[in-house]
Amino acid sequence: MPFSSQTLSIDSRTIGLVRLAVNLMTKVTTLRILMGHPSINDALLRCFFAKHRVQQQPIRKLWLENCRISAGCNVSIVSHVQDLPLELDFAGLESIRFRRLPMRAGYHGFSLYAYKGMVHARLSLLYNSGSSHTEMQDSAGAQYHTGISTVVAEQEVGVDQVSWAASVTTDTEGSLYRPMAPLQQLFIYAHQSESEIYDALRPSLAQQEIELLDGLRPPSSVSELVLAYRGSYLDPPEQYQNCMETQEKWQRERRPSADVAIGLLQSASRTLTSLTFDWVFTKPQQIRGARDVGALSSWIGTFVSLFDLRFPRLRAFQFRNAIAPDTALPRGLCLLDHSCIYTRAGEDEEHYASYGVDTACAERIDLAGLGFMEAHPNIECLAWPMAHFFRPQEISSDIRARVEAVISNLGRTLTDLRVDALYAGDGEPFTHESTGRDLDQRASRRLFIEMIAAKMTNLKQIKIEGGVPRDERREIIRAIHACPLQKIVMIGVCSPLGNTWGPHGFDIEDHITFGDGDGLEEEDKNAIWKLGFAKPSSLPETFRFDPEYGWPASPPMLSTIARFHADRITELKFCGSKGAPALLMPTPITTPMLSALKHFHNLESLTLSIFLSTMYEGSPCDSEILAYWENTRSSTSTALVTVPSDAAEPSGWARQLTTNYAPDALAQKVTVLLGPLLSERAKARAGGVQCRASFNVGYWTAIYDLDVRVGLGEEDGRSVCLGFVGPRHELEGERYWGKLRSRRWF
Known part of the structure; x- marks a missing residue:
């Protein structure tokens, strides 16, 4: 949910100072932008990565989170409203992390309007139809007020901003200070506040500094209004540029964020060693309940372009998507198999035509992921959605040798493996027993366990996140028995180690609120009491992994982990609040469920969700x-301490x-x-x-x-x-x- 509001500050003095400051920072090697102000975000990126910038050493690490990249990272533009550098060069970057930001393709369908998605924007007093003043989480247990709008509402405000600016350019400057609508009020308030801030600074500045600010003095309010206009559409398609009205050519974001990201990666391809997509929003905002041919085609095209890239030095490739549906991959896209792109109208058929994808594009997406992995044989860290390695069926004979060669190589090179699935609503089940479409997801996940996890020999870290059923987590641990594992991370809605609250939370029902125990399944307490305290049996030298799905009467999860990996483990992390051990009133089953901790003699760090x-x-x-x-x-x-009058x-x-x-x-x-x-x-x-x-x-x-x-x-x-x-x-x-x-x- 990146900041995009067009009433945020656009003062050219601030941007000018950023530009001058960056010119002096010639030794910076890491740039992190989190929740970036759109204008300052653009200035930092375009100045730090200017093609002809004088620097002692290049930026090696770039972290972009909750910000827009369409304007700031566009490698080549014709002009810039604030005279920022036009050509960028990202060569020298070794690590890039895109986190919680849009990476969407431009839409090439019959409509330009986006139907979903929210952006941090102006307050709801502007457009009640699409805006919201609902409080948002502040990550500290409470909420805060902020303005958020649907993308449609933000587009409407953008159109009105164009009309307003066009009208005042034909009137006198004084028209800006007459009674106005909320949009104008917000903009003028920001403009006046900037002037007051800089005026207050002047008495404390040296003459040289005053002259510097005077040289950066902003233009008129009307001109600044034009500078503030980022466009009525976010991630605009190329053909949109040709149909814009004159005023709309003020649009700052000329290319879709996906195209800009691909261009950035191309520029950095020769030096890049680590590439992370961490909950990026790739799904087109045009997708609604009904199939939208153009939007889906563009979505697929983003991954075609990504898989076409080549990074000779790549050591880490991560794509995480467990957090929200908007971060999901196209259904049927596979990393090590034929991509089978299904449609809602025909889920049992492979027909790319329903997506509007021509034959050439269909051929490119088919084995694009496999080709990408073949071209990068030195990957040590891999993160990928667990159900998107394979189709839910046996590997076809035409690519089996290629797939096995890639897996065999990964078995030697991978030291860090991370897999995920979208979080489950009420929590992860013991085992996946549902029917219908979800069975394909289950089949694909289990193929990963049997064909990839079981072939790993050098892993030191494993991370399993999101809605992966408990039995499949256990089988991953068993499958990687040959690895010198040092760190295990499991994250979910429910505690990965087991449910200490009883079925539906009945054992601590007086200490939880309504609904907190929904979905919690009952543990086999007899088995846990019998097996939880037992010393794990040693692994025979002839052990061969055979998957055992389901959750019958069996040792606790921690006992299984101890049996296979206790000797080398130095760090354990188990996060999931539902069913977690209760601190103030631990239930009796807690002790046998966690008893296997005593076998981890090399343990240095333990992270555990505790209720x-x-x-x-x-x-x-x-x-x-x-x-x-x-x-x-x-x-x-x-x-300030209150001293009681007595010692009670x-x-x-x-x-x-x-x-x-x-x-x-x-x-x-x-x-x-x-x-x-x-x-x-x-x-x-x-x-x-x-x-x-x-x-x-x-x-x-x-x-x-x-x-x-x-x-x-x-x-x-x-x-x-x-x-x-x-x-x-x-x-x-x-x-x-x-x-x-x-x-x-x-």
Whole structure:
């Protein structure tokens, strides 16, 4: 959901200062733009990657998140309204990460209008029909107000902006300051605010700096209105440029974002070693309930263009799409098989004609993915949707040898494998038993397990995310038994290790709100109690992987992991809040379900979703707990302490806060819960085991992490808390930047 509003600042002094600043930053090697302001975003990209820029060393890493790239990354343009560089060169880039941004093809069908999609835009006071003032999640358990509009509403505002600008150019400048509609009011407010800010700076500036600003003085309000116009259409098709009216030629975004991204990658192809598409929006906004031939054809064309690229130095290729339907691949697109593009009208047939794809294009998409993988034999990290490696049927004889050769090579080169599936609504089932279209997805996922996972021999890390059933997660772990695995990550809606809440959450129903337990299946408690404490049997030298789907009476997931990989594992991460171990009132089944932790003697880091009940007297108190955490970390809050008149202990809710939710109390409770389950040898090492308890708190279930180091006491040898940090939410500065900097393969 990138910022696109045309009433955001366009002050040429700001853009000029950005341009001058970039010229002085000749040693920058990493550029990250997150939630980029569209105009500053364009200036940074076009100035840092200007073809003739003087620099001591090239930018090596580029991270673009929640921003538009159509104008800023277009490698060659004829002119720019703010005199930014016209030609770009991305050679020298070694790592590129596109994250949560549009990468859509231009639409070549009968209609230019997009029917879905939201953008951060102006407030709903402009166009009530398509806008919204619904609060959005702030990643801290609460919400914030912001203006969002449908793409259609934003297009309507763009058209009105053109009409307004055209009318005032024939009138006097004073017309801008008459009573106006909300659009004009917002724009003029931004223009006046900019002037006030720069005027306030002047007294503190040196004469040389004042002269510099004066040289960048913005044009008139009318001219600035033209500069602010980004266009009534986002990701416009090429033919749209030829039918625009005169005023609409002000459009800033002249090429679809997918075409611009491909051009960027072509420019960087000789030096690129790592390429990541992290939840990018590729699905055309024109797709509705009915099939739209032109939009689907353009969508497929984006992947044809991507697979046609060649990167001689590529070591990491990642395409993640677990988060939302708009990030999904075209149905039937395969990386290592014939792509079988189905339509809603004929799901049992392969007929590209229904998509409007000509014969030549159909041939190119058919084995484009396989050709791409053959051309990049040195990939060490691969991320791809689990159901999009193969069609739901046996590999055809005409390509079997080619496919097996690629898989055999991956078995030697891959050290990091990541697979995902779209998140399931109520959570992941024990096994996939549904019928109909979903059976194809199941068949494709299981082919991945049997044909790819089972052939891996060198993996050190595996990540399984999204709506992958539990039995298929287990079978992946069994399939990669020959790998020297050091890190396992499993992420879902439900706890990947098992359900400690009972069926539908009945075992802790007084501590959860309505619907929290929906979809939770019942564990075989007898089997877990019997097998959870047992020492995993050693793996025979003659072990041969044979898939065993389903979830009968069997050891807990953690016991299976321990049997196959405990000796080398240094890091475990299991995220999923539904059914997760409860901190304040752990159910009896929790202990045998997690008991296998004691076999991971080399474990250094454990991340585990833990359920933190916020109920008090039948009502959730999330907001009070979050406020309490923030206050305990704020110097301004802790400086103001109420001194009671007597020494009476706190009671009621005040007592609950201090005994159950104070950070130090939480750290002790995490130590008590996990400490006895961890390996004594692991805890005895200097620093102990880093345990991260991940809590989902707040009406919008923000993630708060509490990092606790669990070690052994010097006197009695019992588990002790050696130190803790938190709870911290995801966007807290130190935690947020720490996560950014620790991203592998960037």
